[in-house]
Amino acid sequence: MTIRYLTALIAAVALTLVVAVVVANALQNANPIPKMVAIAVAGESEAKAETPLSVVKYGVYYVYEGGKWALSGSPSGTSTPKLYAVGFGNCPADISGLYGRAYAPGSNVVHVTGCSIVLPSIVEGGVITVTHYVPMCATGTDFRTEVAEQYFTYKGVQFRVRLVIIRC
DSSP states (O other): HHHHHHHHHHHHHHHHHHHHHHHHHHTTTTHHHHHHHHHHHHTTEEEEEEEEEEEEEEEEEEEEEEEEEEEEOOOOBBOOOOOEEEEEEEEOSSGGGGOSOOOOOOOEEEEEEEEEEEEEEEOOOOEEEEEEEEESSSSEEEEEEEEEEEEEEEETTTEEEEEEEOOO
């Protein structure tokens, strides 16, 4: 290998990395409205969109396997009751790529091209606290939240369930 060839190779790799970062950043920020609405809803505050935004509801569960909780599309022997995630924007029908891990408050918003999804969060303590989100509309421009909370035992496990109702 010559120095000229090695320099050209390094420059090509560096340019490819720069282009990939620029494209990924452009896709992430292509539509900031769904992202802004999702972050506001996850923070249980209000948000407005100038044009109607599609709202998608996903039924999910947290299952307890291998000593930890993980998001799933179906219940198991030790799982939460049915919970809901909500997507804003041009969202996919299937979110199974988001299963298999637990989401904590503050890190439960996932952004994909044109869509932001607010996933249920779970916190373990003396009581397992789950927060999930239910939209009352299929589209909207004015998003407001209200919270209902209840303690109960389900399948022998004590839960504190927080339901964030999204009015639009």
